[in-house]
Amino acid sequence: MHKVVEPKILYFGTPVVLISTLNEDNSVNLAPMSSAWWLNQSCMLGMSSTSQTVINLLRERECVLNLPSSDLAHAVDRLALLTGRNPVPERKANVGYQFEPNKFETAKLTPQDSDLIRPPRVAECPVQLEAIVEQVHNFELPSSLKAIEVKIIRVHIDEQILMTGENNYIDPEKWSPLIMNFCEFFGLSSKLHPSRLAPVFGPSPGSVSKSN
Template sequence: MHVVPGLKVLYFGTPVVLISSRNEDGTTNLAPMSSAWWLDQSCMLGLGNSGQTTANLLRDRECVLNLPSSAMVDAVDRIALTTGKSQVPAHKAEQGYRYEPDKFSVARLTEQASEVVRTPRVAECPIQMECRVVSHHRMDGAGLDATAFLVEVLRTHVQEDLIIPGTRHVDPLGWDPLIMKFCEFFGGGHNVHPSRLADGWNMPHQLQSTAV
């Protein structure tokens, strides 16, 4: 039997992306997001219009999509409730967000120079994609204030031991991406860490974290 619960959130399970972008002063913003999907060498990103990342992509037209493994969940969670906006939007402040100009330091991650874009990569991420913005479309309606970005992947960097020897393919058994399901962190099918974001969004918790 099916029911119609009127779901508040539709994040059924997508990879977490640490998206790096350049601020107007040349510094780097780093933001976790999970509204992304890929086709061939292109990716669609869904980003809220109140965030610094959206402003950076509209102005600078480039970014790096850094994919953390499930083992990096601590780093992601440390910046989950931070924003690169010096004036924190009211709705984010209510959820517990704070302004943080140096998210790499807070996350304890390392900037790594890119090769074809100016935006730095995250050195610790096993997969990094240098991208340019191809087009964008504002999404409005039903309380939604977001922008859909189409980006072209210009160069992909993959940790060597994740490549199947003699091929150009990632080993799906070796690659354990950090997944977000309904604002909770998962890896290898298990809840791997408590989520500040879930707390900020007042999500109900019925999970026991396996993190130590």
């Protein structure tokens, strides 16, 4: 039996992304988000324009998308209910958000220089994607939400999660991304079933181009 319900959120499980951006005074902001999806070499980020991250993205037009492993849940959780915005927007202050200018220190994470852009990477994250803003779309008007399209211009991967003997392929069995599932932190289970798509995109002989 299905029931008609009105859930407050529809977060069906997506990877957590730690976005690093530069503030106007060149200090660094770091914020967790998880409304992100990927297509080819681009990513669409769903974020509220009341966040310091979106303010920074609109001005600087660059960011690093750092993907934590499931064992970094505690670090990500230290950043929850914090904002780099001062003063804290009223709606956030009302639910307990506080201003925090030193997010890397608070999360006990380490900044690492990027190659092509100014915001730093998060050294502890095995996937670090340098990205530039391509387009900004309003989302669900009249809300403050934005869908921000970013293009990945450099990919850094911890060699421990690469397929053995392959430089350009991540081995999904060697990595457990941190997943936000209905506001709770999850990891991924092990592989459930072989995929008929895998050989098409994988490193097997005769594989086809990754473009969509």
